[in-house]
Amino acid sequence: MLKGLMMDTPLAISALIKHADRHHGDAQIVSRRVEGDIHRCTYRDLHRRARQMANALGTLGVQTSERVATLAWNGYRHMELYFAVSGSGAVLHTINPRLHPEQIAWIVNHAEDKVLCFDITFLPIIEAIAAHCGTVKTWVAMIDKDRMPPSKVSLTCYEDLINANSDRYEWPEFDENLASSLCYTSGTTGNPKGVLYSHRSTLLHTYAAALPDALNMSARDAILPVVPMFHVNAWGLPYVAAMTGAKVVFPGAALDGKSLHDLFEAERVTVSAGVPTVWQGLLTYMEANHLKFSTMNRTVIGGSACPPAMLRLFQEKYGVNVLHAWGMTEMSPLGTACTLKNKHLDLSPEQRLAVQYKQGRVIFGVDMKIVGDDGGDLPWDGKAFGDLLVRGPWVLRKYFKEENVDPLRDGWFPTGDVSTIDPDGYMQITDRSKDVIKSGGEWISSIDIENVAVSHPAVAMAACISARHPKWDERPLLVVVRKPNAQVTKEELLKHYEGKIAKWQIPDDVVFVDSIPLGATGKMLKNRLREQFKDYRLPSA
Ligand code: ADP
Numbered sequence: 001m002l003k004g005l006m007m008d009t010p011l012a013i014s015a016l017i018k019h020a021d022r023h024h025g026d027a028q029i030v031s032r033r034v035e036g037d038i039h040r041c042t043y044r045d046l047h048r049r050a051r052q053m054a055n056a057l058g059t060l061g062v063q064t065s066e067r068v069a070t071l072a073w074n075g076y077r078h079m080e081l082y083f084a085v086s087g088s089g090a091v092l093h094t095i096n097p098r099l100h101p102e103q104i105a106w107i108v109n110h111a112e113d114k115v116l117c118f119d120i121t122f123l124p125i126i127e128a129i130a131a132h133c134g135t136v137k138t139w140v141a142m143i144d145k146d147r148m149p150p151s152k153v154s155l156t157c158y159e160d161l162i163n164a165n166s167d168r169y170e171w172p173e174f175d176e177n178l179a180s181s182l183c184y185t186s187g188t189t190g191n192p193k194g195v196l197y198s199h200r201s202t203l204l205h206t207y208a209a210a211l212p213d214a215l216n217m218s219a220r221d222a223i224l225p226v227v228p229m230f231h232v233n234a235w236g237l238p239y240v241a242a243m244t245g246a247k248v249v250f251p252g253a254a255l256d257g258k259s260l261h262d263l264f265e266a267e268r269v270t271v272s273a274g275v276p277t278v279w280q281g282l283l284t285y286m287e288a289n290h291l292k293f294s295t296m297n298r299t300v301i302g303g304s305a306c307p308p309a310m311l312r313l314f315q316e317k318y319g320v321n322v323l324h325a326w327g328m329t330e331m332s333p334l335g336t337a338c339t340l341k342n343k344h345l346d347l348s349p350e351q352r353l354a355v356q357y358k359q360g361r362v363i364f365g366v367d368m369k370i371v372g373d374d375g376g377d378l379p380w381d382g383k384a385f386g387d388l389l390v391r392g393p394w395v396l397r398k399y400f401k402e403e404n405v406d407p408l409r410d411g412w413f414p415t416g417d418v419s420t421i422d423p424d425g426y427m428q429i430t431d432r433s434k435d436v437i438k439s440g441g442e443w444i445s446s447i448d449i450e451n452v453a454v455s456h457p458a459v460a461m462a463a464c465i466s467a468r469h470p471k472w473d474e475r476p477l478l479v480v481v482r483k484p485n486a487q488v489t490k491e492e493l494l495k496h497y498e499g500k501i502a503k504w505q506i507p508d509d510v511v512f513v514d515s516i517p518l519g520a521t522g523k524m525l526k527n528r529l530r531e532q533f534k535d536y537r538l539p540s541a
Helices: 014-024 043-059 076-087 101-111 120-132 158-163 199-210 237-244 257-266 276-288 308-318 349-356 446-454 490-495 526-532
Strands: 028-032 038-042 067-071 091-094 113-118 138-141 155-157 179-184 194-198 222-225 247-250 271-274 298-301 321-327 334-337 367-371 386-391 413-421 427-432 437-439 442-444 459-469 473-482 509-512
Touching (some): 014 043, 014 076, 014 199, 014 237, 028 043, 038 043, 043 076, 043 158, 067 101, 067 120, 076 237, 076 247, 101 113, 101 179, 101 194, 113 120, 138 158, 155 158, 179 199, 194 199, 222 237, 222 257, 257 276, 276 308, 276 459, 298 308, 308 321, 308 349, 308 446, 367 413, 442 446, 446 473, 459 526, 490 509
Parallel strands (some): 028 247, 067 091, 067 113, 091 179, 113 138, 222 247, 271 298, 298 321, 437 473, 473 509
Antiparallel strands (some): 028 038, 179 194, 321 334, 367 386, 437 442, 459 473
């Protein structure tokens, strides 16, 4: 074998911040803080403080591969920890504060976090869990000395840690397969599972995510990640931003329509990313106040299916190109992104939209296939649907602390999603396998039913779940939240389906509710709804 003769430089997260400092040192990181103000710094400042924090972690006794947790909003301190913790060889464990405190304590104990850094908003959670989290030696409040909250838990001040430590720090070199960060799945069934990323997987994901046919990020962008940094590393955006040198705008805790729109405008944001439920709030606010975007030109929508009506509204009314993307925690998270090919450029606007509704093509590095019940490959004809399997260098191989269980199927990771793939390689999610409605042996996509519902002007949110039926086993039941002051009856809504989907797929009944329960990452909790409506008697039953 003739080996290549190129340098064997290990891929390391610290290289990202070094690069951003060296080549984009004056690019800005803007944060709306828990202090209530807008904070500005640069990549140079952020790198300096990350080095100070890396020294501080050393003084706290954090060793290579030990876990340092965060419970924090999107902001510059959180980003400093992204680089200080992973860059120094420890593991950054980002925790979702929207989980129940008991679940947070379970995760902290499972991860054996040694240090936990939190925004003071979350002090009540810390006070609820501290006594049950024996592995945590230091609780760090991410604030300055003057604003340290009184607490029965002994707290360390983040800014004191920074100030007390020198910025002289050389990022260590290590094997690129060293664990860098840890993220738990939402765990809608059973306990959450830990997904342990490495420096290598993170860097490869970052290169791929930045590509023009993926997230398409550059030094000319101002990125506002609405997707939280506790949700699969904000889909990798802090790393992508550092790699490209883009300006970053962090929204902190204010994710309502007005706060977001104000920030988009004031900071001349060009691109954003988030789940459909967040955009729903923003669009409702903008419509009510007749607002436009002056610089925003595109947004990434993923986490759950982007309703076609939302995609159309963004593009046609607001001039914001929508990038529909699909992925999961186990995939770092990016798997597919929906961008057009050269051959699509001559399509009519309607035909282009039909392509854009899909979850998209794999980004290079990810391999995907769909299989039937017998495990055999299904054709890529845009019609056959089956279990979606993936593999690649940023796809999970084993869950953390479950190394004796093989979650793969012949080396492929089963995503739990059901999808089609068309001849051009565009994947479209039909459903989460547990959400699909099995009506008399035929499958009905709950996503399709919901998309039609939210295209009705009076509907704010809709979830389609299965209800028991004596003849068909399951039939679709539509649960709907109306827009404020909007009126629509069950009959009108069902009529809205005519001609849009096959007759037998039209829901059997509609119930109007005040709200639909959302999970910790902003997705509709359909298992909660199924539980709530488990004894529901359909009029057709
Ligand atoms: P994330 O929400 O970041 O994608 P999770 O691991 O919490 O990560 O959830 C992954 C699941 O979310 C996927 O398996 C899929 O069911 C759903 N999902 C993600 N993106 C989309 C999308 N664009 N369309 C439909 N479902 C999606």
